[in-house]
Amino acid sequence: MRPCLMPKGFTFMRVAIAVSGDSTTAVYANFYNLHTDAGTETAHNAARQANVNQVELERSGTVPTVETLCANPSTIDSCETVDKIFFYRSGPLVTLQDDDFTYASKLFLQADGSVLLDHNPVMGNFYTVVGDVPVLAGIAKAKTPVLTFRGGSxxxxxxxxxxxxxRFTHGGTGGSPVTLTLGASERWVAAKLCQGQKDGNTRIFSIRAVTSSGRSLAAGMATGDCVRYPAPSGWQIVGFLDGSEVD
Known part of the structure; x- marks a missing residue:
């Protein structure tokens, strides 16, 4: 039997990510499957690289200068071809992180061992981080009376x-704790976050909270790479999105 040719164009699906049997706190991820320019001339390769210039898990962020063609089925994951998970993006309520990429070629073979398609199937292992959102979804008019941060370097x-x-607690137990108790009508209305590099990864190095009364609470060490996040007018900060580290 001969492998089928991959149809051109794109497909779309929306996937609900929720605890089994409970859709009330579901978050949603959109998936797009796209067949890009498949030419092999120099101009085709340049066009593909210009369209999407991102290499993460296999190349540690380094764009290859020499193409290593993939066999079909591929026996290695570091080869370069048109079959990739090129791009993923987090949203305001859910953080997507990918910790594995592989060509799942052995899972997509015909009974006689031949390939199903003229492309290698790709597989990524994504995990989601939703922080305090599911809990906050069930609390009406949440208010924050106490802030507690921990920090050192x-x-x-x-x-x-x-x-x-x-209570929402994230991160580790190191550093020195600092606490701010807000007044009855006081709100947390802005946060300033500074980031830096640790062990080759981007981490949050400091946080500074500002209240509606102009008081502040800070922890960690500020860097030169900081962003201020104000709550929209009439709103307040009542929770966090975080990963396995303070990132």
Whole structure:
């Protein structure tokens, strides 16, 4: 049997990510499958690189200068061909992180061992981070009376307590804790975050919270790469999105 040719164009699907049996706190991820320019001349290769210039897991961010063609089925993951997970992006309520890439060629073979398609199937292992969003979804008019940060040479941990007693704590237990108790009508309205490099990864090195009364709470060590995040007018900060590190 001969392999089928991959249809041209793109497909789209939306996937709900939720706890089994509970869709009330679901977050959604959109997936696009696209057949790009498949030419092999120099201009085709340049066009593809100009369209999407991102290499992460196999090349550690280094764009290859010499093409290593993939066999079909491919027996290695570091080869270069048109079959890639080229791009992924997080949204405001969910963080996508990919920690593995492989050509799953052995899973897509015909009974006689021959390939199903003229392309190698790609597979990535994504995990999602939604932080405090699922809990906050069930709390009406959440308010933050207590902020607690931990830091030293960088930010180690951060947390807050809501008026109903709910506590959010993220990060580690290192560094020195600092606490700010807000007044009855006081709100956390802005955050300044500074980032830097640790062990080859981007981490949050400091945080500074500013309240509606002009008071502030800070932890960690500021860097030259900082961004201020104000809450929209009439809103406040009541939770976090975070990963396995303070990133």
């Amino acid at each position: 960088r930010l180690d941990g951060f947390g807050l307590t809501l008026t109903d007693g709910t």
